[in-house]
Amino acid sequence: MSVSMRRVLAGLSAAAALVATSACGDTSEPETQAVIRVPDDATLEEAGDLVEPGGLILISSGTYEGTLEVSADDVTVRGDDRNGVVLDGGLTASNGIVGTGERITVENLTVRNYLQNGVLITGVTDDSGAGIARGPDGYVPSEAPPPVPGYLVQYVTASNNGLYGIYAFNRTSGVIQHNLASGGSDSGIYVGQCADCNASVTGNVVVRNAVGIELANASTVTVTGNRIVDNRVGISVLSNYLEAHGPTQSLQVAGNVIADNDQTETPTQASGGFGIGIGLAGAVGSDIRSNLISGNDNVGIWMTSSEDFAPIDNTIGPGTWGDNGVDIAYAPTDHAPGSGNCIETGPESAGVTTEPSGLAALGCGSDLPASDYTQPPAPDGISFADVALPDERQGLPTVDDQPRQLPETVELPDISAIETPSADLLESGA
Amino acid sequence: MTTPSDEVGPTPGEEAPKTGGRRREFLTGLGAATVAGVGGWALRGQLAGVTEPAESGSPEPNATGSGKPGITHPAVPQRHIKVSVLELADPQPQAVHSAARNLAETVPSTTEDAGEVTITVGVDPRTARGLWPERATLAIELPAFDGDTTDLRTGGHLVIQVCAETAVAVSDATAALTALVPDATLVWERTGYRDAPTPQGTTRTGLGFLDGIIAPRTEEEQTAGVWTGPEQDTFAVFRRMTVLSDFTTAPVDEQERAIGRRRDTGAPLSGGETMSEIDLFAKSPDGEPLIPAAAHARRAHPANIGRALMLRRSYSFDPPEGAGVLFIAFVNDPQTFIATHRRLDEQDDLIRHTITDASGCFFVPGSWEL
Ligand code: HEM
Numbered sequence: 001m002s003v004s005m006r007r008v009l010a011g012l013s014a015a016a017a018l019v020a021t022s023a024c025g026d027t028s029e030p031e032t033q034a035v036i037r038v039p040d041d042a043t044l045e046e047a048g049d050l051v052e053p054g055g056l057i058l059i060s061s062g063t064y065e066g067t068l069e070v071s072a073d074d075v076t077v078r079g080d081d082r083n084g085v086v087l088d089g090g091l092t093a094s095n096g097i098v099g100t101g102e103r104i105t106v107e108n109l110t111v112r113n114y115l116q117n118g119v120l121i122t123g124v125t126d127d128s129g130a131g132i133a134r135g136p137d138g139y140v141p142s143e144a145p146p147p148v149p150g151y152l153v154q155y156v157t158a159s160n161n162g163l164y165g166i167y168a169f170n171r172t173s174g175v176i177q178h179n180l181a182s183g184g185s186d187s188g189i190y191v192g193q194c195a196d197c198n199a200s201v202t203g204n205v206v207v208r209n210a211v212g213i214e215l216a217n218a219s220t221v222t223v224t225g226n227r228i229v230d231n232r233v234g235i236s237v238l239s240n241y242l243e244a245h246g247p248t249q250s251l252q253v254a255g256n257v258i259a260d261n262d263q264t265e266t267p268t269q270a271s272g273g274f275g276i277g278i279g280l281a282g283a284v285g286s287d288i289r290s291n292l293i294s295g296n297d298n299v300g301i302w303m304t305s306s307e308d309f310a311p312i313d314n315t316i317g318p319g320t321w322g323d324n325g326v327d328i329a330y331a332p333t334d335h336a337p338g339s340g341n342c343i344e345t346g347p348e349s350a351g352v353t354t355e356p357s358g359l360a361a362l363g364c365g366s367d368l369p370a371s372d373y374t375q376p377p378a379p380d381g382i383s384f385a386d387v388a389l390p391d392e393r394q395g396l397p398t399v400d401d402q403p404r405q406l407p408e409t410v411e412l413p414d415i416s417a418i419e420t421p422s423a424d425l426l427e428s429g430a
Numbered sequence: 431m432t433t434p435s436d437e438v439g440p441t442p443g444e445e446a447p448k449t450g451g452r453r454r455e456f457l458t459g460l461g462a463a464t465v466a467g468v469g470g471w472a473l474r475g476q477l478a479g480v481t482e483p484a485e486s487g488s489p490e491p492n493a494t495g496s497g498k499p500g501i502t503h504p505a506v507p508q509r510h511i512k513v514s515v516l517e518l519a520d521p522q523p524q525a526v527h528s529a530a531r532n533l534a535e536t537v538p539s540t541t542e543d544a545g546e547v548t549i550t551v552g553v554d555p556r557t558a559r560g561l562w563p564e565r566a567t568l569a570i571e572l573p574a575f576d577g578d579t580t581d582l583r584t585g586g587h588l589v590i591q592v593c594a595e596t597a598v599a600v601s602d603a604t605a606a607l608t609a610l611v612p613d614a615t616l617v618w619e620r621t622g623y624r625d626a627p628t629p630q631g632t633t634r635t636g637l638g639f640l641d642g643i644i645a646p647r648t649e650e651e652q653t654a655g656v657w658t659g660p661e662q663d664t665f666a667v668f669r670r671m672t673v674l675s676d677f678t679t680a681p682v683d684e685q686e687r688a689i690g691r692r693r694d695t696g697a698p699l700s701g702g703e704t705m706s707e708i709d710l711f712a713k714s715p716d717g718e719p720l721i722p723a724a725a726h727a728r729r730a731h732p733a734n735i736g737r738a739l740m741l742r743r744s745y746s747f748d749p750p751e752g753a754g755v756l757f758i759a760f761v762n763d764p765q766t767f768i769a770t771h772r773r774l775d776e777q778d779d780l781i782r783h784t785i786t787d788a789s790g791c792f793f794v795p796g797s798w799e800l
Contacts, residue, residue: 134711141733141736162713162715185713185715185716185717186713186717210717240734241733241734241735241736241737242710242733242734246736266717267715267716267717268716268717268718269717270713270717270719270723271723272723307734307735307736307769307773308735308769333776335772380716381716381717381718382716383714383715383716383717384715384716384717385715
């Protein structure tokens with residue numbers, strides 16, 4: 001218990017913390033262990049309290065209900081078979097795995113049918129020490145605590161969850177890679193509320209979500225080499241006041257397939273988005289290049305303002321475009337007009353269509369004229385629980401019982417070296 | 431943080447407190463208003479004082495309880511109002527000041543049954559900046575909004591808001607006050623009424639919906655959103671609005687989706703009871719937000735703009751067609767109103783059915799000292 005209390009105590013005064021710690025010093029506490037095997041040593045729910053800092057929770061194949069909450073630092077949660085270890089919320093439990101400790105790893109398992117999130121890695125806890133995120137639970141952005149460092153979520157299949165498949169909130173230094181997120185009623189993958197997220201979202205497959213990948217008030221994130229198809233909106237970048245640390249700055253998006261994001265057999269996107277490759281609302285300093293952006297019914301990239309957050313200094317570089325309603329729409333509002341944005345799609349994409357027309361020819365240096373582009377109304381959606389199950393994907397190359405040690409900071413990829421992918425990037429699970 | 435230098439973004443050095451603290455705590459303030467409302471207006475004089483500790487120092491002539499008359503006092507607004515916007519013959523700031531102060535400090539005689547009579551006087555933004563350069567830094571005129579009529583009435587040097595429990599009292603008191611500025615001209619005026627208060631101190635507008643559910647009731651919330659500082663200065667926004675009959679005649683469930691609350695109980699469409707907050711994030715399994723994207727309560731919710739909650743104290747009137755709303759808000763930064771209204775102009779299934787034909791933003795000083 002003294003371990004799981006740690007983060008709660010962080011919010012109290014030192015004196016109060018001392019009292020509380022000694023009050024917890026009774027011997028009735030179960031002993032913590034370095035390696036907890038589920039189900040042999042503990043149930044899924046017990047495992048989170050029993051694991052010691054730096055330890056490993058190793059889950060054997062099988063289907064588990066309920067929630068695993070982990071608050072100790074440097075813990076690794078590992079399934080022994082990505083497709084065989086299934087945490088199933090049964091459409092009653094809120095979250096599959098909630099991690100609040102520093103440098104947590106979650107890998108090689110499946111989480112599905114949770115009312116909220118499949119995997120929630122958060123730097124915010126409530127008065128009881130439980131991890132929370134933005135939402136109706138009484139979260140107040142102005143009281144955002146400092147971010148908690150370190151996370152790795154990999155080889156996870158997160159499907160049919162009512163909010164987010166994989167959700168990193170108020171965290172820094174993270175890697176989200178080789179996952180598959182599908183049927184998310186809000187988004188498949190979400191990174192939110194971090195002034196310096198230092199996060200890499202790479203090599204993931206996100207399909208049939210309301211939004212594939214969502215970044216809200218999340219600065220310094222790279223999104224590379226992902227397959228983002230058949231959602232309502234491929235990538236949604238937001239700056240807003242519902243979370244702290246707006247606007248979203250220094251986002252890099254390269255080497256992704258962002259295609260056919262006009263799938264009707266998906267949950268409705270809350271503000272009615274549909275047929276959109278990338279929506280950039282109130283973003284600052286984004287660099288978007290070397291992506292294949294095609295077949296998005298309404299618009300490939302839609303750059304606009306959000307409240308008083310104007311689009312500033314964003315660059316759309318070369319890439320491959322095809323068959324979008326319009327490839328690029330530039331539509332900031334009058335009261336938060338954009339500046340310093342440039343569209344340099346290069347000679348290889350001479351046929352790029354824009355709203356207003358002719359933007360691609362203007363390049364950098366002059367302020368772009370704005371259009372009042374809006375998308376047509378979206379078709380009705382379906383329940384997240386009814387979204388088709390995704391295919392199976394390959395898991396961790398080797399499974400052992402060594403916990404991972406995550407670095408203090410994540411080295412983000414250099415996107416200038418990334419090439420435009422072919423349409424079959426990560427297409428099959430082979 | 432990067433914000434555009436114009437308009438909505440706070441000008442450097444002039445930043446008002448942007449957040450309202452914990453919205454959840456509004457419940458703690460609710461008890462007081464409930465008590466005041468239960469007694470009905472006859473008891474209000476004795477009970478209204480429970481919302482805030484009594485003020486010390488210079489008493490305002492018409493502030494019998496605590497709170498600022500016609501703003502936070504009485505806690506449950508009186509049944510009748512008259513708002514008059516005047517242009518003075520002498521537009522010099524000093525002349526406006528002495529006229530306004532004289533009006534604010536006058537106690538017109540009314541009948542016994544008038545209930546509590548409050549007089550609230552504000553001056554135009556330019557005059558306010560001239561008179562109180564330190565206190566009225568945020569004073570600005572309102573920009574045009576989408577539903578403004580082409581012949582929108584605006585401007586004027588000062589506003590007089592008179593509230594009382596009887597219609598006769600507000601018209602008598604207003605007549606007595608305007609007689610003190612005989613060479614002023616009337617820019618616009620409007621009488622209004624509030625239907626009988628509910629136990630929570632809210633009221634039904636002419637639309638039939640409960641208005642005033644979400645309000646800054648605690649001292650903390652009022653400090654965050656209403657008062658510019660310890661002087662308890664504030665900005666009053668007046669908008670003479672008509673909700674057109676295409677809205678008032680629409681089916682009730684459509685109206686409810688446009689507001690985001692039930693018409694009968696006032697409960698949010700996201701669940702809960704009359705006084706519950708709306709849940710911006712609640713969704714049905716197929717992803718549809720329970721408070722629709724274009725619902726007024728969602729669009730107007732201050733969390734969207736990261737600002738504190740304004741205090742609304744609106745009245746109804748009966749236009750030839752549709753429903754009249756004399757929208758009144760008290761706010762410590764007019765930008766909060768402007769940024770909110772921009773969101774309503776962008777998308778709002780109630781506001782797109784409204785027109786506004788008179789408008790103004792006035793500085794209401796907490797004290798008239800210069
Ligand atoms: C015809 C005009 C209007 C009508 C009939 C109207 C009606 C309503 C109703 C019924 C509610 C929900 C109940 C409540 O919380 O009191 C509400 C909420 C609200 N309205 Fe209006 N309103 C009007 C204009 C405006 C305008 C012009 C603004 C500001 C620019 C505004 C700001 C608000 C705010 C801030 C809320 C509270 C939202 C929340 O936090 O839940 N309203 N209004």
